[in-house]
Amino acid sequence: MRRVLAGVAVLALSGTAAIAALVVWPIGRPPAEIELTGDVQRGAYLARASGCIACHTNFEDGGAPLAGGAPLETPFGVFYPPNITTDPEHGIGDWSLSDFAMTVRQGVSPDGEPLFPAFTYPFYADFSDQDVADMWAAFQTVAPVTNPAPPHDVGFPFNQRWGLKLWRALFMHDPQTEPVEGKSVDWNRGRQLVRGAAHCGACHTGRNLAGGRMPDAVFAGNDDLPGGNKAPSILSDDLADRGWTVANLSYALQSGVTPSGDVFGGSMGEVVQNGTRFLSKSDLKAMAIYLLDSDVPEGRALAGTPSIGKTID
Known part of the structure; x- marks a missing residue:
């Protein structure tokens, strides 16, 4: 019995040590300084294309552009896109261009925390320095909104951000946006x-x-x-x-x-x-x-994946 208890204790300590190591495991790479001048119009266009306005504006409640708050209901809880206006307290007004670059391309907040993948950062990993500078210039023209977005309503264990480090290691993929030779x-x-x-x-x-x-x-x-x-x-x-x-x-x-x-x-x-x-x-x-001519091989869907509808909802 003592040996069993000792084994359980060792496993518990090992598990605790592993979690502690994961908690302090740093993620993200500090980006090189971007010294490019941003184009506001191009940045606004890219922000539209990327869904920034669509996700960070609560249209149903008449919310201000990019002030956040529109609920996103998922099996893991309800996520509320944050305020990304220029307000220094509740928005991103105290961020630097480097903070913005790391957040958009890596999904890592300025304080080094992994962001929930409800934010579609994996698709933006290939944005160029000019893309980021342009978007940053556009965001600087947004009026500050002093209201904070509601906190995420996500229960345990999904609210443990250290667990997102494992998620990133398992499920982050390159967006594959690079040009393909021989294509138009x-x-x-x-x-x-x-x-x-x-x-x-x-x-x-x-x-x-x-x-x-x-x-x-x-x-x-x-x-x-x-x-x-x-x-x-x-x-x-x-x-x-x-x-x-x-x-x-x-x-x-x-x-x-x-x-x-x-x-x-x-x-x-x-x-x-x-x-x-x-x-x-x-x-x-x-x-x-x-x-209509994508480089995704037909028939790649796994058996048992969601059914394919015949209309677009």
Whole structure:
């Protein structure tokens, strides 16, 4: 009995030591200083494309732009996007450009804490220094809002941020936005937007029980989105089978109107209303070109992943 108790004690101490080591394990890399001049207009455009306004504005309650607060209901709890206005207390007014760069590209806060993956930072990892400088310049023009966003309502153990370090090690993937040799300029631009800023895979890819995107289900659809929404497959063959073309898909991303005359609803309607409708016609065409000829192999969806719908909600 003593040996059993001693073994349990050793295991407990080992587990405690492992957790303690994980808690103090530093993450993120201090970025090199960015000394580029940002372009406000380009930064505002990139912020729209990246969903910053859509996620950090509580439209239903008439919230101020980028003041946060719109609830995101998930199986792990309710997340509230933070205030990212220039208010120094409740927003990001006391941040530096380096703080902003590390947050956007690495998902690490200025104080070194990992951010919850409800924030789609994995898709922004390939943003260039110029991209970051442009976005930072645009955010500096946002009026400060003195109201804090509500705290996340996430229960134990998901509220333990040290656990996110393990999550990052297991489920963070390169966004794969780099140009592909032999492909057209439009195709590569579409790939950069779809896999990067527009983060289409955040909704249109199935997730495992830990909330990580499944590499073998990229673009294959997801029937379990926050708020009860669904996202169908956007694999190239599935899009073509449903009658999508470069012309009608780029138009739908701009207008929200589908080829049948219906309109996007749910979360896709919000994506168009607050994001893609602000993109240029050339960028929307590029996204459509890529989606209808993507480099995601057909049939990669794992057996048992969310079913593929025939309409876009």
